[in-house]
Every structure is written in C-alpha cells, then in structure tokens.
Amino acid sequence: MLAQALRLGLPPHAVIATGLPLLVGGPRRLAHGVFSAVLRGDGLPASPTLPAAAQERWSTAWPSRVEAIAAGLAVPPPLDLALRDAARTAEWAERLGGISLAPGHVRLARGGAIESLEGFAEGAWWVQDLAASVPARLLGPGEGRRVLDLCAAPGGKTMQLAAAGWQVTALDKSARRLERLHENVARVGLSVDIVTADAMQWRPSELFDAVLIDAPCSATGTCRRHPDVLHRLIDQSSLEDLQRGLLERASGAIRADGRLVYAVCSLEPGEGEAQAAWVKALGPVPITADQLPAGLAPTPEGWFRSDPGMLAEHGGIDGFFAAMWGK
Numbered sequence: 001m002l003a004q005a006l007r008l009g010l011p012p013h014a015v016i017a018t019g020l021p022l023l024v025g026g027p028r029r030l031a032h033g034v035f036s037a038v039l040r041g042d043g044l045p046a047s048p049t050l051p052a053a054a055q056e057r058w059s060t061a062w063p064s065r066v067e068a069i070a071a072g073l074a075v076p077p078p079l080d081l082a083l084r085d086a087a088r089t090a091e092w093a094e095r096l097g098g099i100s101l102a103p104g105h106v107r108l109a110r111g112g113a114i115e116s117l118e119g120f121a122e123g124a125w126w127v128q129d130l131a132a133s134v135p136a137r138l139l140g141p142g143e144g145r146r147v148l149d150l151c152a153a154p155g156g157k158t159m160q161l162a163a164a165g166w167q168v169t170a171l172d173k174s175a176r177r178l179e180r181l182h183e184n185v186a187r188v189g190l191s192v193d194i195v196t197a198d199a200m201q202w203r204p205s206e207l208f209d210a211v212l213i214d215a216p217c218s219a220t221g222t223c224r225r226h227p228d229v230l231h232r233l234i235d236q237s238s239l240e241d242l243q244r245g246l247l248e249r250a251s252g253a254i255r256a257d258g259r260l261v262y263a264v265c266s267l268e269p270g271e272g273e274a275q276a277a278w279v280k281a282l283g284p285v286p287i288t289a290d291q292l293p294a295g296l297a298p299t300p301e302g303w304f305r306s307d308p309g310m311l312a313e314h315g316g317i318d319g320f321f322a323a324m325w326g327k
C-alpha cells in the first residue's frame with residue numbers, strides 16, 4: 001500500500017479501497033493506521049539512507065562515494081548473466097533482449113522466473129553480478145593451464161574459469177556448498193576437479209599456473225541484493241586474519257611465472273585495499289582498463305574497486321575489490 005501511494009503516486013482513497021480488502025483476516029486496522037500516519041507525515045525520505053554504522057564507516061572510507069553508494073541501494077539491481085561461450089555475446093544479448101558491458105556478459109531488466117529464460121535449460125549461462133565476474137576475467141584465457149579456485153562454492157568463478165579454458169581445481173571447505181557447485185557446473189556442461197578441504201590446511205601436490213582467492217568476507221558489496229548484510233554483527237578482525245592467511249598460503253601455491261588474484265565482495269577497505277597493500281612476497285601485476293567492463297577503470301594502484309553507485313546509468317553494480325600479483 002505504501003509503495004502504491006508513495007512510489008506509484010496512487011491517490012490514498014484508491015489505495016485503501018484496493019489494498020485493505022486484501023488483508024482479510026489480517027491486521028487491517030494496523031495497516032490502515034500505519035498508512036494514514038505515514039501519509040500525514042513527510043512520506044519517504046527524499047534520498048535513500050544507509051544504516052548508521054555503514055554511513056559512519058563509508059563516510060570515512062569513501063567520502064566522495066558514500067552518497068552514490070546510498071543512491072545505488074535504492075535501485076533494484078538488474079539481472080546479470082555470464083555466458084558459457086563468450087564468443088556468442090552479441091547473439092545472446094539480442095536473443096534475451098539485454099545489453100552487454102563486457103565479453104561474456106548480458107544484462108537484463110529484472111523480472112520473471114530465471115528458469116523460464118531462453119538458454120537456461122541448455123546451460124548457456126548462469127547468474128553472476130558483473131562485478132563478480134571481474135576476478136576471473138583478470139586471468140584471461142586458460143589454454144589448458146591449471147588454476148586453483150581456493151574458495152570456490154557455489155562456483156560462479158569456477159564456471160567462468162572452466163569456460164575460459166582453464167583446468168580448474170575447485171576447493172571449498174563446505175561440502176554442502178560444493179554440492180551446489182557440482183550441480184551448477186554440471187548444468188552448464190563444464191567439468192572441474194572438486195576438493196573438499198580447509199584451504200588453511202590443504203597442501204597441493206603440484207604448483208598451479210594461477211590461483212584465485214574469492215575470500216570469505218563481510219559481503220557488504222552485495223548490499224543491493226542482500227540489505228541484511230548491513231545489519232549483521234560480523235567479527236571483522238577474524239575475517240581479516242583468515243583473508244591474510246589465505247593470501248599467504250596461496251602465494252606459495254603458484255609456479256614461478258604464475259598469477260595470484262585476490263578478491264572480496266566487500267566495501268570495507270580492511271578486507272580489500274589493506275590486504276592487497278600488505279602483500280610483499282609477490283610482485284604486483286597492475287590491472288588494465290581493457291580487462292574491465294565498459295565504464296570502469298582501475299585504481300591508481302592498479303587494483304579493481306567497484307561500488308553500488310557505479311554504472312548507475314546501466315542499473316549499477318555490486319561492490320567488489322580485486323588485485324593481481326605474479327612471482
């Protein structure tokens with residue numbers, strides 16, 4: 001009812017006439033009372049607001065971006081698809097009626113059941129936010145080389161890497177989440193090696209050409225789809241210790257000419273920028289603009305940083321951080 005009146009601009013009497021009868025057996029008096037009270041007041045705030053704790057943190061971390069981040073939160077996110085065959089990007093964008101902002105990417109206005117979209121049954125694509133597709137893009141075509149996807153489930157990046165020709169070892173400590181990875185990989189007709197293990201204990205028998213760490217994190221970058229992440233109590237320092245431990249472990253798992261990519265779907269600099277600045281055992285491999293989706297640029301340090309206020313003209317993007325190193 002509030003959305004009808006405040007967002008769609010329907011007259012209050014029409015909202016009451018159509019909305020209240022739907023609450024048969026429900027709290028009609030309460031709904032009527034709340035509706036009337038809000039309409040008597042100032043309505044919705046003019047601009048979207050962040051929870052106080054996030055507002056405080058991000059005003060310090062991202063003073064020039066915090067307003068855009070809050071505005072990005074108010075826009076329903078579009079549906080981003082990652083294609084199994086990037087060579088067919090233009091074809092799938094046209095078939096699905098979407099736009100593409102990077103090879104292998106199609107963006108659709110949200111709406112409708114995913115399973116009923118063309119291409120789902122044949123496994124031509126999977127759902128993956130455009131920002132989340134960046135870390136695997138940085139590793140380029142695999143050409144049969146071996147990559148370790150260190151925190152792999154439910155497999156978005158695993159599928160990208162396998163589709164790009166990498167021979168993937170997908171490791172995660174959660175057997176339940178790895179079951180989903182297995183189903184996802186099978187649906188799109190790709191094949192990977194799956195390892196159930198704690199990355200902090202597991203030792204590879206051979207070094208890898210590349211390692212991708214999509215580290216466990218606060219997930220605050222996904223706040224457009226999961227606003228609850230802004231209200232959770234998170235033990236930030238344990239997460240940061242684990243992220244650092246994973247970076248240390250992964251640094252020792254790549255060959256002499258190998259690559260390491262570290263990524264988090266977080267807007268907290270402690271999980272992204274601070275972790276990357278701490279890596280000294282490897283040499284930085286700066287990210288270049290041509291590795292990123294149209295409209296995004298690397299940071300002066302050669303890292304990738306996105307937030308929900310970016311690409312607003314195309315429906316926004318999740319908050320993500322990524323950095324790359326070599327030996």
Ligand SMILES: C[S@@+](CC[C@H](N)C(=O)[O-])C[C@H]1O[C@@H](n2cnc3c(N)ncnc32)[C@H](O)[C@@H]1O
Nearest residue numbers: 151152153154155156157172173174198199214
């Ligand atoms: C951000 S999610 C990974 C998302 C995945 N890369 C994707 O693209 O679909 C982080 C994953 O790290 C896993 N994880 C957390 N701690 C771990 C550990 N010590 N060893 C291995 N996996 C771990 C979690 O089970 C979770 O699946």
